[in-house]
Amino acid sequence: MADYIWLIPVFPAIGFLVNGFLGRKLPRALVSWIACLALLASFVVSALVFIEFLKLPPEARLFEKSVYTWISSGEFAAAVGFRIDSLSIIMCLVVSGVGFLIHVYSAGYMHDDEGIARYFTYLNLFVFMMLTLVTAGNLLLMFVGWEGVGLCSYLLIGFWYKKDSAANAGKKAFIVNRIGDFGFLLGIFFLVAGLGSHGVWTLDFGELQKNAHLLTYGAATVITLLFFVGATGKSAQLPLYVWLPDAMEGPTPVSSLIHAATMVTAGVYMIARLNFLYVMAPTTMFIVTLVGVLTALFAATIGCAQYDIKRVLAYSTVSQLGYMFVGVGAGAFAAGIFHLMTHAFFKGLLFLAAGSVMHAMSGELDMRKMGGLRKRTPITYWTFLAGCIAIAGVPGFSGFFSKDEIMWKVFANYGGSLMFWGIGAVTAGLTAFYMFRMFFTTFHGQCRASEEVKHHIHESPAVMTIPLVILAVLSVVGGWVGVPHILGGANRFEQWLEPVFGPGKEAAAPTLNFVTPAFAEGAATHASSPEGMLMAAAVIIAFAGIFIAYYLYLRRPEIPADFVRAFPGVFRTVNHKYYVDELYQAVFVRGLFALGRIAKGFIDETLIDGTANGIARLIGGIGSLIRLIQTGYVQGYAFAMIIGAIAVLGYLIMKVIL
Amino acid sequence: MLHGIPSSFYFALSGALFTIGAIGVITRRNAIIVFMCIELMLNGVNLTFIAAGNVLNSIDGMIFVFFIMTVAAAEAAIGLAIFVLLFRFKGTINVDEINLLKG
Amino acid sequence: MSDIGFINPLFQWAVFLAAAILSLFASIMMVTRRNPIHSALWLIVAFFSLAVIYLTLNAQFIAVAQVIVYAGAIMMLIVFVIMLIHLESQFVQRRKLSGAKVIGAFITVILFLEVAAAVLGSGGKTAKAAAGAALTGSVAEVGSALYGKYLFPFEIASILLLIGIVGAVVLARRGKD
Numbered sequence: 001m002a003d004y005i006w007l008i009p010v011f012p013a014i015g016f017l018v019n020g021f022l023g024r025k026l027p028r029a030l031v032s033w034i035a036c037l038a039l040l041a042s043f044v045v046s047a048l049v050f051i052e053f054l055k056l057p058p059e060a061r062l063f064e065k066s067v068y069t070w071i072s073s074g075e076f077a078a079a080v081g082f083r084i085d086s087l088s089i090i091m092c093l094v095v096s097g098v099g100f101l102i103h104v105y106s107a108g109y110m111h112d113d114e115g116i117a118r119y120f121t122y123l124n125l126f127v128f129m130m131l132t133l134v135t136a137g138n139l140l141l142m143f144v145g146w147e148g149v150g151l152c153s154y155l156l157i158g159f160w161y162k163k164d165s166a167a168n169a170g171k172k173a174f175i176v177n178r179i180g181d182f183g184f185l186l187g188i189f190f191l192v193a194g195l196g197s198h199g200v201w202t203l204d205f206g207e208l209q210k211n212a213h214l215l216t217y218g219a220a221t222v223i224t225l226l227f228f229v230g231a232t233g234k235s236a237q238l239p240l241y242v243w244l245p246d247a248m249e250g251p252t253p254v255s256s257l258i259h260a261a262t263m264v265t266a267g268v269y270m271i272a273r274l275n276f277l278y279v280m281a282p283t284t285m286f287i288v289t290l291v292g293v294l295t296a297l298f299a300a301t302i303g304c305a306q307y308d309i310k311r312v313l314a315y316s317t318v319s320q321l322g323y324m325f326v327g328v329g330a331g332a333f334a335a336g337i338f339h340l341m342t343h344a345f346f347k348g349l350l351f352l353a354a355g356s357v358m359h360a361m362s363g364e365l366d367m368r369k370m371g372g373l374r375k376r377t378p379i380t381y382w383t384f385l386a387g388c389i390a391i392a393g394v395p396g397f398s399g400f401f402s403k404d405e406i407m408w409k410v411f412a413n414y415g416g417s418l419m420f421w422g423i424g425a426v427t428a429g430l431t432a433f434y435m436f437r438m439f440f441t442t443f444h445g446q447c448r449a450s451e452e453v454k455h456h457i458h459e460s461p462a463v464m465t466i467p468l469v470i471l472a473v474l475s476v477v478g479g480w481v482g483v484p485h486i487l488g489g490a491n492r493f494e495q496w497l498e499p500v501f502g503p504g505k506e507a508a509a510p511t512l513n514f515v516t517p518a519f520a521e522g523a524a525t526h527a528s529s530p531e532g533m534l535m536a537a538a539v540i541i542a543f544a545g546i547f548i549a550y551y552l553y554l555r556r557p558e559i560p561a562d563f564v565r566a567f568p569g570v571f572r573t574v575n576h577k578y579y580v581d582e583l584y585q586a587v588f589v590r591g592l593f594a595l596g597r598i599a600k601g602f603i604d605e606t607l608i609d610g611t612a613n614g615i616a617r618l619i620g621g622i623g624s625l626i627r628l629i630q631t632g633y634v635q636g637y638a639f640a641m642i643i644g645a646i647a648v649l650g651y652l653i654m655k656v657i658l
Numbered sequence: 659m660l661h662g663i664p665s666s667f668y669f670a671l672s673g674a675l676f677t678i679g680a681i682g683v684i685t686r687r688n689a690i691i692v693f694m695c696i697e698l699m700l701n702g703v704n705l706t707f708i709a710a711g712n713v714l715n716s717i718d719g720m721i722f723v724f725f726i727m728t729v730a731a732a733e734a735a736i737g738l739a740i741f742v743l744l745f746r747f748k749g750t751i752n753v754d755e756i757n758l759l760k761g
Numbered sequence: 762m763s764d765i766g767f768i769n770p771l772f773q774w775a776v777f778l779a780a781a782i783l784s785l786f787a788s789i790m791m792v793t794r795r796n797p798i799h800s801a802l803w804l805i806v807a808f809f810s811l812a813v814i815y816l817t818l819n820a821q822f823i824a825v826a827q828v829i830v831y832a833g834a835i836m837m838l839i840v841f842v843i844m845l846i847h848l849e850s851q852f853v854q855r856r857k858l859s860g861a862k863v864i865g866a867f868i869t870v871i872l873f874l875e876v877a878a879a880v881l882g883s884g885g886k887t888a889k890a891a892a893g894a895a896l897t898g899s900v901a902e903v904g905s906a907l908y909g910k911y912l913f914p915f916e917i918a919s920i921l922l923l924i925g926i927v928g929a930v931v932l933a934r935r936g937k938d
Contacts (some may be wrong), residue, residue, distance in 0.1 A: 632757030635692070638683050639865050642872060649875045658883065663777050666880045668818070671781050673876030675788055675807075677869060682792035684865040685858065690843055691797055697835065698788055701811055704827075708820050717906045720898050723823050724907065727830050727920050728918045732925030734835045738842045739932035745846045754859075 002063035003528060005049060005084050008092055009131035011041040015124035023117025024298040024605065032107035035120035039103050039127060043096035050089050058499045060085050061588045064137055064206070071140070076192070076201040081137035083205060086483070087500040090337065091134035091269055091461045094344050098261045099127050100271060101467035102178030106253040106350050108463035109359065117160060119251070122593040126152035130262050139188055139203040146184065146234065150177040151261045156258060157250040158493045169246035170571060180233015187226030190358040191277075205273065205433030210278045223276050224284040228291075228595055233268025237295045237325060241318050248310040252355030260317050260351050261344035268324040268340050275501050285329050289410065292325030294593060298431035298578075304437070305574040309354050312438050315346055316391065319431060323406055326424060333501045334494040338482045339402035344480045346390035346399055349471035356460045362453050367438055372447035376457045379465045381443050384470040388439045389478075392432035393542040400539075401426065405484060405494075408531050421534065425541050432545030440553040484531075668709035675702035689741055689751040693734075700730050777817055784810035797843045808832040820898035869878060 015038030023031050053061045066081035084092070103123065110116050115154065129152055133145025148424045151174070158170025197459075198214040200207070215223070231237070246597040248257050258264070271278055271288070299318035327336030354371050360377050361370060374381050392397040409423040449452055459465065482493035502601055552559050564571045574580065629640075670738060682695030704723045711719015745751050787807035794800045809830045815824035907915050 630760060632760030634756070634759070635684055635753055635754065635862075638680075642680050642684070642869055646868070646872050646875060649872070649879070653875060653878055653882070663773060663817070666789045666840075667777070668780075668814075670877060671784070671814070673873055673880065674785060677783075677873035677876070678788045678792055680869045680872060681866045684869060685862050686792070688797055689799050690839065690846070691792075692908060694800055694839060695792060697831070698791065698804065698807065701808070704823075705811065705814065708823060710814055712818050712820075717898075717902060720820055720823050720903055721906055721911050723820075724826065724903070725914060725918055727826060728922060731830055731835060731921050734838055735925045735929040736932065738838055739929040741842060741935055742845060742872050757934070 002246045004045060005063050005065050005082050005135065006067055006136060007045050008042050008049075008096070009082075009128050011038045012128040012131065014127055015097060016121055019117055019124060021119040023081070023121055026117070028111070028116050029107075031120050032103075033116045035124050036100065036103045036107065038124055039100040040098055042127070042131065043093070046089065046092040046096050050093060052299075053086070053089060059088075061089075061499060066137070068323050069344045070556075074201070078138050078140045078197075078203055080141060081204070081221060082135045083137035084135060085494075085500055086498075087269075087337065088134050088273060088497050090341065090497070092131060094133065094341055095127065095130050095262050096347050098344050098471070099257055100128075101262070101353065102253050102257045102263040102348065105256075105355070106251075106465040107267060108461050109253055109355055110251060113251075115159065119156075119355070122152055122155045122159070123254070123257070126156065126258060126263070133266055137204060137206075139191070139205070139208075140272075143181075143188065145232070146266060147181060148371075149258070149266060150174060150234070153177070153247070153258055156254040157247045157628065159250055159254065163249070166249040169243070171251040173243040173247050176240050178351070180230045180240055183226045183229025183233070184439060185230075185282065188249055190223045190226060194223065200485065205649040207274045208274075210533065212280065214503045215277075215280065217280065221276055221283050224274070224281045225287065227270060227274060228284060228288055231270055232324075233267075234270075235264050235267030235321050235325070236318050237267075237291050237322060238298065239555040239580075241295065241299070241586060242418075243259070244318055245311055245577070248314050249307070249451050251352055252310065252655055255314070256351030256355070257347045259314065260347035262502045264317060264321055265324070265340045265344070267614040268321070268336055271325075271328045272501070275328075275333050278328070278645065279331065285331065285355070287329075287653075289326050289329030289414075291418060291538050292322040292327075292329055293410075293420050293427070295319070296322030296326065296427045297430075300427045302574055302577050304430060307367055309367050309438055309442060310365060312367075312434060313350055313354060316350075316431065316435065317343075319427060320347065320391070323403060323424070326410050326420065326518055327406040330410040330420075332406060332411045332413065334497040335402065335409050337497060338493050339406055342398035342402040342475070342478050344391070345471055346387045346475040349383060349468060349475055350391070351381050352464070352468055352471065353387060356380040356464055357384075359460050359464070360457050361449060362456050364449065365455060367441045369449050369453075370442045370447070371445040373443045373457065377459045379459060379468060383465075383468040383472040384439065386442070386475050390475040392434055392546060393428055393538060394546075395539055396476075398475050399478070401479035401482050401484070404535055404538060405482065406582050408484075408534060409533060411530070423635055425538055428538055429541040429545040433549050435547035436546050437553055438532050440549060442556055445458065446555070484559060512620075518547075520572070659718050659736050665709055669706060672702045672705040672709065675699075675705065685754050687754055689732060689744070689756075690738075693737055693741070697730065697734070701724060762849065773817070780810045780817070784805075784814065799839070799918040801840050801843060805832050805836050808836070818898075820899050820901040822900045 015035050018034055019026075019031055026034075035316075049063065063084045064081060066079040068080040069077065070080050080609075103120075106119070106123065110119050113119065126149060128144045129148030131145075133142055133149060136142035136145055154170045154174040158167045160166045161170075161193050188203065191208075192201070194215050195202070195208075195211055198211070198620040200211045200214065202208065202211070210222075233240040244259060244264070250253055278288075296319045299315045299322065303312050303315035303319065306315065320339070324336045324343070326340050327333070327339055356377065357370070357373065357380060358365060360373065360380065386397075392398040393400045393403050406419055407424050410424065411418070414420060447457075449457075449507065482491055484491050576582075679695045679697075679699035680701060681749075682698065683692055685694065686692050704726055707722045707726070708721045711717065711722075741751055744756065750754060750756075785805050787810060791800045791803035791807060794803065808827060812824045812827040812832070813851045815827060824850075
């Protein structure tokens with residue numbers, strides 16, 4: 001099986017090529033089938049590899065396959081090589097599995113769109129790039145995938161390119177991503193240089209892990225910080241998150257796949273993949289945790305004041321990504337990846353369900369114009385509810401286990417500090433609150449839509465509801481692979497990922513000086529009493545959030561309205577996302593335009609043109625001077641010749657005499 | 659070769675003729691007289707070649723002079739034709755007044 | 762003249778000096794005359810004296826060619842053109858020599874001084890006859906060289922003359938008819 005791992009990214013690539021070249025000539029159903037089957041094939045191969053992994057002992061769960069030597073320059077070599085270990089197989093399963101479900105859903109959702117061939121082409125290209133990213137064996141190939149998913153994000157966000165807002169959102173996403181990518185690239189350069197000074201010239205992950213200890217603490221910190229900048233851009237953390245809400249201009253399945261389940265998680269995956277570097281740089285880890293938790297809180301507050309259901313989900317994604325970064329920043333790489341997986345399930349589900357709602361409401365997005373959908377769209381209702389419960393952290397559902405693991409680890413690994421845990425807990429409460437605010441407003445109460453829209457409300461077709469149901473089931477049971485010891489489970493998820501994360505932690509244990517020994521030993525010991533208390537506190541906060549939402553939006557809906565009237569400034573600020581976009585526009589966009597004007601006016605016109613024209617004028621001037629010799633008088637010319645003859649003769653005579 | 663006369667006399671004579679011709683070229687205003695001075699210069703050179711050929715006991719000197727004469731003849735023909743044209747167009751062949759080559 | 766036998770050195774010197782002084786005198790007169798016809802005539806005298814000098818140098822063919830081509834054809838051409846251009850009216854003008862030209866003339870004298878320096882510097886040696894038979898500049902010898910070693914330049918020269926003829930005719934045509 002190891003020889004076939006390259007098929008995992010290649011199937012979607014084939015789908016991309018077929019649909020890309022022939023898509024417009026094929027019937028719509030066939031296009032959808034090709035795209036979905038490509039994903040299914042990829043999933044099947046991933047599943048087969050996974051099954052084979054189960055038969056192998058943990059240390060042997062590593063397949064590597066190099067297809068082609070891409071760069072060979074002196075001592076440095078990089079191949080197009082794939083690497084599947086315990087971590088990447090999880091990612092492959094998630095990407096191809098959830099991706100497949102979303103493709104099926106898209107077949108129904110985009111059924112009437114005339115650009116459906118283009119849509120599936122881009123979607124397959126995206127999955128190809130994402131799978132390349134997660135199965136890459138070296139940093140360069142990973143970067144290819146990294147850039148590729150950014151490109152596909154641009155293409156898909158701006159899918160309805162005739163709409164100005166969509167085109168602009170696509171550009172914004174790509175440009176902000178680019179800023180992050182610059183950091184990533186600098187990180188690669190510093191890494192190569194840093195290891196190269198010790199004679200090791202490689203970007204292969206296996207080699208990097210073996211040789212990471214050669215780097216100094218300072219070098220490791222700089223490199224990991226730069227990579228984190230890249231992650232900030234791709235995974236929408238502060239300050240580069242601004243593109244994600246705008247990305248909702250794209251079709252809803254796109255939002256589900258790219259901006260919930262897969263692409264935005266690439267940053268988390270990257271940090272997990274480079275865990276052996278990050279554990280050498282505790283300063284960076286601290287910054288990662290800090291940025292993560294602040295982003296989580298920040299985005300959650302904004303989510304409380306949005307009326308567009310997709311925007312609420314977008315800010316929720318930013319917030320949950322913050323949790324994942326908290327996890328990996330605290331050294332709990334397995335917990336971060338666990339939350340990544342469960343988030344793929346429930347957020348992917350939530351976006352698809354929102355799409356189903358929009359489908360029912362004839363494209364309406366504003367929750368104030370919805371309501372009373374419970375009876376008329378039952379499947380959408382129940383699956384949406386499942387997603388909301390999962391994300392709120394209700395015990396037993398997937399979100400509970402993953403979020404709780406992160407919260408416990410950030411408490412334990414930072415020496416029992418309540419700072420991060422506290423902010424995380426508040427955010428959890430806000431998460432429960434705004435998710436159920438949206439749920440109650442959208443599905444319960446009186447239907448506030450217009451008559452015409454009310455008339456058309458209908459449940460979505462099976463091709464859309466079946467993926468919803470499957471994802472809902474996964475949202476419920478998906479967490480059961482990571483039940484912690486305290487609740488009687490074996491935390492199989494963490495065990496599964498131990499071969500990937502263990503060696504790094506062991507190697508770096510002597511250098512870590514900010515965490516308790518619990519961190520260095522791994523996650524084996526959970527002191528039951530503090531963990532139990534924290535778990536209980538989190539559950540109480542979650543239920544409180546749900547109850548407050550219930551009270552404010554179902555029992556006494558006039559209270560929110562009163563609040564908005566009483567504190568208009570506060571509401572407006574949060575509703576306008578704290579005016580961050582306006583700030584960026586004023587500082588960066590206008591600043592760059594001003595710089596461009598200076599470059600054009602002064603540097604280009606005055607300096608460069610001036611120099612070029614000046615040289616031309618100088619030569620013309622010299623020419624005018626020399627032209628004075630051409631008097632037109634033949635005797636003058638003859639005299640000049642005689643002078644020349646005198647000079648030459650004189651020189652020859654001098655040579656003989658002297 | 660007349661054994662008594664040293665070759666330097668011939669070279670000196672030739673140099674003198676050349677210089678007189680050069681002075682005439684620079685000094686005179688009449689184009690035809692300038693032309694005649696040029697012919698004088700050519701003759702000075704011819705004398706040098708013959709004398710040198712004699713010194714080196716080679717026929718090449720005379721051959722060269724032969725060709726110089728040929729070229730001088732062709733040059734005279736065309737040059738004088740140009741003078742005629744110039745006189746037709748400008749009414750003068752005073753070299754101080756002809757600056758059609760001015761750049 | 763080597764095969765003629767012994768010639769009185771005094772005679773040689775007399776012929777040479779006479780011809781040399783005459784050529785110098787004639788050339789100076791040519792350069793300084795106001796009337797272009799006078800200049801042309803003095804130039805003819807100079808050419809003749811040069812032909813004599815060529816004879817002393819044993820270049821009989823060249824001497825004859827000098828008389829026929831230079832003194833004959835070229836000078837005749839020049840005289841014709843002088844006549845053609847009605848210069849009688851012009852030569853009465855007082856010649857005013859510009860200062861620049863005088864300075865130019867003085868500078869040209871340096872050229873002569875340099876030549877003199879070159880000649881004197883070589884020590885005024887009497888040339889020894891080079892190895893091989895003393896040469897004669899007879900027509901036969903020149904002819905065999907021209908048609909032997911120098912055949913190609915000879916042919917080119919004839920083409921050159923052709924070009925000269927054609928060019929002169931084209932240039933001197935009056936208008937296009």
